[in-house]
Amino acid sequence: MHALDKWIKENALSRKIFANKLKISVASLSRYLAGNRIPKQSIMEKIVFHTDGKVNPSNFYIIKNNNTVSFNKYKNDHLLGIENLKEDEISSLLNRADEIIKENRLEPSSNQKYRGKTLVNLFFEDSTRTKTSFELAAKRLGIDVINMQIETSSIRKGESLLDTAMTLNAMQPDILVIRHSLSGTPHLLANKVNCAVINAGDGQHEHPTQALLDALAIRRRKNRLEGLKIAICGDIAHSRVARSNIKLLITMGATVNLIAPSTLMAEGLSDYGANIYNNFKEGLSNVDIVMILRLQRERMQGSYIPSAKEYFKFYGLDREKLNFAKNDALVMHPGPINRGVEIDSELADDINRTLILEQVELGVAIRMSVIEHLLYNLELKK
Amino acid sequence: MIKSKSKNKIVFKNARIIDPCTGFDDLGGLVTEDKVIKDFGKNLFKDHTPDDALIIDCQNHILCPGFIDLNANIGEPGEEFKENINTASDAALASGITSIVCMPNTNPVIDQIPIIQYIEKRARETNGVKIYPAASITKNLEGKQLTEMGLLLEAGAILFSEANKVISNTKVMKQALTYAKNFNATIMISPQDPDLSKNGVMNGGALANKLGLPGIPKVAEIIQIERDIRLLESTGSKLHFFNITTNEAIIAIENAKKKGLNLTCSTAPHYFTLDETAVDEWRTFAKVFPPLRNKKDKKAIYDALIKDKIDIISSHHSPQDQDSKRLPFEQAEFGIIGFETLLPISLDLHINGKMKIIKLIDKLTNQPAKLLNLNTGKIAINSPADLTLIDIKTSNVLNLENMNSKSNNSLFDEYEAKGKILCTIVDGRIVYTDQKFNL
Numbered sequence: 003m004h005a006l007d008k009w010i011k012e013n014a015l016s017r018k019i020f021a022n023k024l025k026i027s028v029a030s031l032s033r034y035l036a037g038n039r040i041p042k043q044s045i046m047e048k049i050v051f052h053t054d055g056k057v058n059p060s061n062f063y064i065i066k067n068n069n070t071v072s073f074n075k076y077k078n079d080h081l082l083g084i085e086n087l088k089e090d091e092i093s094s095l096l097n098r099a100d101e102i103i104k105e106n107r108l109e110p111s112s113n114q115k116y117r118g119k120t121l122v123n124l125f126f127e128d129s130t131r132t133k134t135s136f137e138l139a140a141k142r143l144g145i146d147v148i149n150m151q152i153e154t155s156s157i158r159k160g161e162s163l164l165d166t167a168m169t170l171n172a173m174q175p176d177i178l179v180i181r182h183s184l185s186g187t188p189h190l191l192a193n194k195v196n197c198a199v200i201n202a203g204d205g206q207h208e209h210p211t212q213a214l215l216d217a218l219a220i221r222r223r224k225n226r227l228e229g230l231k232i233a234i235c236g237d238i239a240h241s242r243v244a245r246s247n248i249k250l251l252i253t254m255g256a257t258v259n260l261i262a263p264s265t266l267m268a269e270g271l272s273d274y275g276a277n278i279y280n281n282f283k284e285g286l287s288n289v290d291i292v293m294i295l296r297l298q299r300e301r302m303q304g305s306y307i308p309s310a311k312e313y314f315k316f317y318g319l320d321r322e323k324l325n326f327a328k329n330d331a332l333v334m335h336p337g338p339i340n341r342g343v344e345i346d347s348e349l350a351d352d353i354n355r356t357l358i359l360e361q362v363e364l365g366v367a368i369r370m371s372v373i374e375h376l377l378y379n380l381e382l383k384k
Numbered sequence: 385m386i387k388s389k390s391k392n393k394i395v396f397k398n399a400r401i402i403d404p405c406t407g408f409d410d411l412g413g414l415v416t417e418d419k420v421i422k423d424f425g426k427n428l429f430k431d432h433t434p435d436d437a438l439i440i441d442c443q444n445h446i447l448c449p450g451f452i453d454l455n456a457n458i459g460e461p462g463e464e465f466k467e468n469i470n471t472a473s474d475a476a477l478a479s480g481i482t483s484i485v486c487m488p489n490t491n492p493v494i495d496q497i498p499i500i501q502y503i504e505k506r507a508r509e510t511n512g513v514k515i516y517p518a519a520s521i522t523k524n525l526e527g528k529q530l531t532e533m534g535l536l537l538e539a540g541a542i543l544f545s546e547a548n549k550v551i552s553n554t555k556v557m558k559q560a561l562t563y564a565k566n567f568n569a570t571i572m573i574s575p576q577d578p579d580l581s582k583n584g585v586m587n588g589g590a591l592a593n594k595l596g597l598p599g600i601p602k603v604a605e606i607i608q609i610e611r612d613i614r615l616l617e618s619t620g621s622k623l624h625f626f627n628i629t630t631n632e633a634i635i636a637i638e639n640a641k642k643k644g645l646n647l648t649c650s651t652a653p654h655y656f657t658l659d660e661t662a663v664d665e666w667r668t669f670a671k672v673f674p675p676l677r678n679k680k681d682k683k684a685i686y687d688a689l690i691k692d693k694i695d696i697i698s699s700h701h702s703p704q705d706q707d708s709k710r711l712p713f714e715q716a717e718f719g720i721i722g723f724e725t726l727l728p729i730s731l732d733l734h735i736n737g738k739m740k741i742i743k744l745i746d747k748l749t750n751q752p753a754k755l756l757n758l759n760t761g762k763i764a765i766n767s768p769a770d771l772t773l774i775d776i777k778t779s780n781v782l783n784l785e786n787m788n789s790k791s792n793n794s795l796f797d798e799y800e801a802k803g804k805i806l807c808t809i810v811d812g813r814i815v816y817t818d819q820k821f822n823l
Contacts, residue, residue, distance in 0.1 A: 085594075164710060184712035185596030186666030205714070207596025242596060270590020 004035045005061040009053050024048050034062060076375045079383065080192045080199040083208035084249040092254060096218050098371035099364070119145045119377060121177040122170055125202070126152045126163075129181055131337060131362060132202050132211070136179050139369035148175070163187070164194060171195040176380060177373060180204075198376035206240050212336055213246035215368040217254065219357045220291055222364075223332060228255035233286050233327070234276075235261040235317065236295030236344050237306075239268040243336045244295055248276050261285035263317060265306045282317070286326035293334045294319050297344050310343045320346035324355070332357055392812060393417050397429045399442035399773070403449065404746030405753075405762035414447060416769035419811040424763060438814075442773055445806060448745045449761045450482025450770035451726065452752040454572075454650055455626050455698035457719070458484070458515070459790070460506060461499065462491025467703035467790045469503075472723075473512030475788035477816040479723040480772035480805040481699070483752075483760060484513055488520040489547035495520045495531045497539040504540055512815055514770070516542035516756065521560045521571060527551045530563055537567050542756055543624075545572040548673050548718070550608055552578045557612065561621040570755060574627040575608035576600065576674050585714050587660040587675040595666065597713060600675050606632045613640045616647060624755060625649040627700060629677045631684035634693050648755055652700035653729035654720055654795065656686040662795055668709045668716035669795050672702070689747070690737050696751045697744075699726045703791035721789045724782075728801035731776060735802065741776065769812035773821075775804045 010020050021031040024045055033039040040062050041049060050058055075094035084092075121140040125133050133149065140147045152166070163182075170178065171194070178199045180188045185205030192199040203209040221227055232251055238244045238260050248271060251258050258276040260267065272278055279285030286292060297313065307313045324331065333349065333356040341347040350356060396414045401424055403409075413429035415422045415437065433439050453476065459467030476484055486503065488494035494503070500517050507515040519541035523529045533544060544564060550573055551557040564571050581600040586592050588599025609625060613636060616623045625637060628651045637649050654672060659682040662670040670676060688694045702719025709716050730748070733739040753761025760768045784797040808816035 163712065182712065184714045187712045189665055190712060205596045206598075239593075245594075245596065268593040269588075270593045273590055273594075 006049065006053070006057045007035055009057050020052070023052055074378075076379065079376070079379055080188075080201075081210050081372050081376065082188050082192060082199065082201045084210050084213050084246045084253070085208065087250075087253065089253055089255075092214070092217070092250060095214055095368065095371050095375060096221060098374060099214075099218050099367040100222075102367045102370050103364075114144060116143045116145045116377065119143075119177075120173075120175040121145050121147050121179060121373065122175045123147065123149045123202075124152070124166075124170065124178060124180045125150065126180070126182040126187075127203070129202070131365070132181065135362070135365040136200075136202065136369050139366045139373060140177075142366065143370055143373060145176075145373065164190070167191045167194055171197065177376060198380055200372060200376070203242055205242065206245070207242055208246045209242040210246050210250075211365070211369055211372060212243050213250040214372070215361060215365045216243075216247055216293065216334060216336070217250055218364050218368055219334065219361050220332075222360075223357065224290060227251065230256045230291060231259065231289045232256050232291040232293060233259040233261055233289045234293045234295065235282070235285070235319065237266045237297050237301060238262045238271065238295070239266045240298060240301065241295050245271075247293065248274050252276065259285045259289060261317070263307060263313075266301070282319075282323045283326050286323065286331075289327045289331055291332055291334060292319060292324065292327055294345050296336065296338065297340055299340075310340075314343055318342070318344050318346065319349065321349055324349070331355075334358065334361060337362065393422075393434070393437040394769075394809070394812065394814070395429055395433055395437040395439045396442050396447050396771075396773070397433060397439065398444055399447035400444055401447050401763060402742050402745055403763035404742050404750040405449075405764065407742065408763065409742050411444065414763070414771075416771075416809065416812045419768060420766050421763060421769050421771075423765060440773075440807065446741070446745075446774045446776060447763075447771060448774065449749040449753075449763055450772045450808060450810065451480050451748040452483040452485075452756070452758065452761050453481045453699045453701070453723070453726070454485050454624075454696055454752050454755070455652070456484045456486055456701040456723070457489070457703065458486045458701075459703060460490065461502060465790075466705045466708070469506045469510045469515065470512075471788060471790040472701075472703075473507075473510045473515075475701075475721075475723040476513040477808045477810070478788050478805060479699075479726050480774060480808055481723060481726065482514060482770035482772065482808065482810045483516060483758065484701075485516045485518050485542055485756065487547040488518050488545060489525060489549075493520050493524050494518065494541070495523050495525075495536075497532075497535060500536060500539045500541055512810065514760075514810065516540075516758075518543050518545045518547075518572065520544065521546050521551060521564075522556065525549055527553055527556055530556075530560055533564060533569055534567055537569060543570040543572050545574075545626075548574055548576075550575060550578060550612075554611065554615070558615050558619060561615055561619040561623065565619060565621045568622065570622045570624055572624040572626055573608070573612060574674065575605050575612065575625050575633070577604040577607045580604035580607065581674075584675070585671060586663050587677050589660070589678065591660050591663065591678075595663065595713075597663075597666075600673075602630045602632065602677065602681070605630050605674060606636060609633050609636050613637075613645065613647070616640070616645050617643070620646070622646045623648075626696075626698060627652060627655070627674050628688075628694060629655045629674045629685065630681050631688075634684060634688045638693050648695040648751075650696035650698050650752075651685050651689070651694050652698055652722060653726060654700070654722070656682055656689060657729050657732065658682065658795060663713075666713040668711065668713055669720065669793050671709075671713060671716050671718050672700070672720050673718035686733070686737060689733055690739050692743070695747065696755065697726070697730050697747045698752070699723050701789075702793075703789055704793045705791050709793055719793060721787070721791055721794050723789060724787045725794060725796045725799070725801075727774065727805065728780070728782060728799075728803040729796060731801065731803040734776070769809055771809040772805060773807040775806055776802055778802060778804060780804055 185207035584600030588601035592599035699722030
């Protein structure tokens with residue numbers, strides 16, 4: 003029962019009488035109580051006033067969160083990858099993120115619903131933006147966050163990995179966010195722990211929340227994913243971001259062109275339905291979105307590419323190459339940027355053409371959405 | 385059904401005796417005395433059996449030479465927590481294997497006489513399966529300096545191998561082949577180019593990319609084979625490639641054999657039974673070196689065995705304990721245990737592949753014996769009584785719990801297969817009998 007309903011009952015009133023006090027219709031009040039709408043500022047103030055603060059704004063946001071319509075499409079206990087996710091599951095994660103953005107921009111809410119829940123950030127690999135983004139997402143939901151930065155030296159040994167996980171598991175966290183330099187590690191842990199596991203990047207395998215936030219950024223600008231033509235350019239072979247993006251975008255009905263020098267292209271990705279190109283001119287033809295991948299510094303030496311200079315000449319994005327794409331094509335990059343290597347510095351700063359900062363901002367919303375979905379499923383399991 | 389009388393004389397009656405060495409395949413009897421086969425034949429013990437012998441009624445099951453396994457890791461010295469000579473021996477004997485060649489990648493490496501002596505001492509103490517140590521080609525498997533091949537051979541080394549490694553330096557490999565020729569020694573190589581296979585953990589290709597794992601491309605195997613065949617051609621030595629996994633490798637080896645080179649090759653049951661999809665979602669039990677290849681290569685290896693292009697089947701027994709396998713895929717150790725699944729899995733070649741049973745037994749006995757110059761692996765009067773009695777008719781479910789190996793890293797748990805070992809004899813001693821057979 004809604005807290006306000008309870009208050010009305012306890013004070014021997016009826017919805018009709020209380021609606022009169024607020025000078026609104028019973029129907030409007032019913033909509034608030036059903037969680038279909040949140041009272042606007044002036045009405046909210048009246049509710050707090052008439053109930054002596056017993057009922058406050060957070061009660062209404064809880065109801066909103068309890069609105070499970072968008073949650074029940076996502077069936078998994080974990081988010082380990084985009085692989086095997088269905089279209090409606092992805093949509094559910096994106097839709098909720100859109101809702102969160104709307105709510106956040108209305109006003110910051112002090113959420114009570116997830117009080118006492120714990121999220122552990124278990125990062126075996128350096129990360130600034132992803133870790134911070136998860137931390138911020140959890141804190142906005144009122145979830146306690148524990149950051150575990152595992153020292154670089156013990157990653158190499160690795161033998162304590164399962165022991166670490168079991169120790170954490172014994173502390174009964176609700177969500178475990180893991181990043182590891184070895185592919186499949188989140189899956190290994192997910193089999194051993196009782197909490198929900200979110201893959202925050204594993205080796206060269208997947209980085210699902212990055213793909214989700216990229217999709218959200220595209221959808222918000224272009225209003226759709228289906229039918230769009232998206233080019234992913236750069237170090238495809240070693241990129242987990244590329245793998246997750248390819249799967250997600252193709253599942254959502256977009257066309258994906260992969261552009262990379264052949265030493266940085268991975269075999270088998272055409273199995274997912276992506277088109278393979280070795281040069282920008284053909285690969286960018288008629289595309290709506292150009293997604294640039296980061297080129298790891300260690301790849302610039304050795305046998306993958308001869309030099310950063312040559313790479314930029316043929317595979318770095320500048321305005322000239324961008325002209326091959328549609329006139330309104332937008333540029334994305336998962337960050338951090340190697341200016342002058344994979345993207346022209348001045349182009350990277352052009353807010354009319356790039357979504358780079360927006361991507362970071364949307365990361366928090368998408369991670370909140372993922373956390374909420376997983377907590378919802380965790381409740382159901384109990 | 386065993387009637388006990390004397391231990392040093394054993395009579396096998398009603399046996400289907402198969403000896404690939406002579407092509408003998410008939411119902412009959414066989415008698416061993418002390419350590420050797422005394423007599424055998426179609427009509428032997430048809431009417432009467434000697435009174436002073438232990439009589440085993442073979443119930444028309446196959447009596448053949450004990451298997452000789454060319455490629456086994458037995459944990460000693462250095463990794464006794466994964467396997468030791470006692471458990472390896474128990475597992476081998478329960479698999480019908482009477483002789484094994486143990487790989488030199490132990491700790492310390494088998495590159496000196498005392499290590500050979502140590503293994504021989506442990507084998508004597510265990511008094512089970514016959515163990516023939518392979519010594520390394522180069523000191524400490526570093527691919528730089530040759531081991532004392534002559535002295536090691538005198539001490540008991542059966543052949544020379546770098547185990548899972550190859551000799552990357554072409555000059556050193558050429559010298560190894562040339563020097564080994566002085567002693568008519570065999571060099572045995574598991575061919576995978578070290579640069580192309582570096583950091584790789586599974587078959588290179590689409591599936592590896594999907595799982596985000598570094599791959600070992602097929603070409604790594606082919607390049608190494610082609611280089612070493614060139615060297616063999618110029619040195620005229622004796623070379624054996626083991627763990628062959630690709631179609632192209634078979635073609636290259638076939639062509640070299642046609643030129644008359646002294647070259648043989650072998651593979652292991654998992655390479656013609658499983659493919660890379662066994663890795664599934666980072667299943668570390670499917671991590672072997674060389675890696676499981678794709679379906680096409682699996683089929684090619686299977687067909688090559690049937691067409692007799694691969695000479696020998698070995699177990700590639702590589703025990704790994706839990707802590708070596710319960711890790712992220714890239715960190716887990718390579719290996720799969722192979723003794724107790726050697727016959728049951730290989731038998732598919734006979735049952736579904738229409739390979740004659742004598743041909744299959746040939747690849748498990750006579751061929752490795754020929755390669756190793758051993759006076760066993762055959763049924764002949766006065767040759768060692770190393771025998772195994774096998775039931776190839778009854779279906780069984782393979783069960784890890786019943787296996788004797790100290791480690792349980794097998795992919796064939798709950799696999800239904802025929803090929804049960806009923807009894808194993810080493811040097812005229814019964815060293816293994818199946819529970820149900822020993823009435």
